[in-house]
Amino acid sequence: AQSVSQHNHHVILSEAASLELGCNYSYGGTVNLFWYVQYPGQHLQLLLKYFSGDPLVKGIKGFEAEFIKSKFSFNLRKPSVQWSDTAEYFCAVCSRDNYGQNFVFGPGTRLSVLP
Amino acid sequence: NAGVTQTPKFRVLKTGQSMTLLCAQDMNHEYMYWYRQDPGMGLRLIHYSVGEGTTAKGEVPDGYNVSRLKKQNFLLGLESAAPSQTSVYFCASSYTPGQALTNQPQHFGDGTRLSIL
Numbered sequence: 435a436q437s438v439s440q441h442n443h444h445v446i447l448s449e450a451a452s453l454e455l456g457c458n459y460s461y462g463g464t465v466n467l468f469w470y471v472q473y474p475g476q477h478l479q480l481l482l483k484y485f486s487g488d489p490l491v492k493g494i495k496g497f498e499a500e501f502i503k504s505k506f507s508f509n510l511r512k513p514s515v516q517w518s519d520t521a522e523y524f525c526a527v528c529s530r531d532n533y534g535q536n537f538v539f540g541p542g543t544r545l546s547v548l549p
Numbered sequence: 550n551a552g553v554t555q556t557p558k559f560r561v562l563k564t565g566q567s568m569t570l571l572c573a574q575d576m577n578h579e580y581m582y583w584y585r586q587d588p589g590m591g592l593r594l595i596h597y598s599v600g601e602g603t604t605a606k607g608e609v610p611d612g613y614n615v616s617r618l619k620k621q622n623f624l625l626g627l628e629s630a631a632p633s634q635t636s637v638y639f640c641a642s643s644y645t646p647g648q649a650l651t652n653q654p655q656h657f658g659d660g661t662r663l664s665i666l
Contacts, residue, residue, distance in 0.1 A: 443589065468654055477639065478657040524591060537582070537655055541591035
């Protein structure tokens with residue numbers, strides 16, 4: 435069974451600091467990779483996704499992620515965070531099994547950005 | 550376009566009571582999912598459905614039942630609520646027929662906050 439791990443449970447940064455959130459997955463086959471963001475009190479929203487091609491993916495709000503197949507990683511980055519980036523971030527891996535799509539989410543990383 | 554709609558948004562139950570959470574999507578998605586979200590645990594899949602009339606168990610199915618009688622609706626039932634089922638429940642849907650299967654993200658509802666006393 436595939437699994438997804440996220441390196442940090444809670445990250446605290448000051449505004450303008452750079453961000454990198456780690457995500458690793460365990461699955462040997464073809465996967466699609468996603469980062470979702472959940473702002474306080476809201477539902478999950480898609481931040482960016484990787485399907486194929488260029489392993490460096492750019493998403494909304496200045497976020498990007500790099501797929502490194504050899505490391506089974508899909509780390510999320512942002513050069514300069516803002517207070518409004520305070521949220522919980524979930525990495526997700528999608529593969530295909532006999533029943534169709536199989537989404538597995540990581541445990542989440544809470545990001546707190548201090549003004 | 551409402552996307553994924555969950556009702557109710559909040560509910561407080563007593564131990565042993567039953568209730569049903571409703572999820573409705575208007576995107577013609579084939580797949581629907583129910584997750585629970587608990588602190589430090591991320592999202593855990595309870596049950597899912599790959600089409601009308603079909604359901605399957607996810608990671609944490611015990612204590613829950615589901616039904617998918619209509620393509621647009623996915624119901625999550627708690628027959629006898631327990632305090633351990635206090636959580637935030639999210640419904641999601643994905644996959645529009647005719648498009649590549651795995652190249653489609655999930656779309657989430659706003660969640661249902663359920664407290665079991």
